[in-house]
Amino acid sequence: MRYRCNNCNYTFELKEGKRLPKKCPYCSKENSLERVKTAQELIDEVVHLGEE
Numbered sequence: 001m002r003y004r005c006n007n008c009n010y011t012f013e014l015k016e017g018k019r020l021p022k023k024c025p026y027c028s029k030e031n032s033l034e035r036v037k038t039a040q041e042l043i044d045e046v047v048h049l050g051e052e
């Protein structure tokens, strides 16, 4: 799983089963981390959009 801080754009990998830290490890801003979608997930979304 890959996460990104939307404050400073720091990205990092988090192993599955590990808890997402509350603060960005780089800039220490709280609640700024969000999951980065993989290329495959983006492709899946596009596929689903055309399925209605």
Ligand SMILES: [Zn+2]
Pocket: 005, 006, 007, 008, 009, 010, 024, 025, 026, 027, 028, 029, 032
């Ligand atoms: Zn940050």
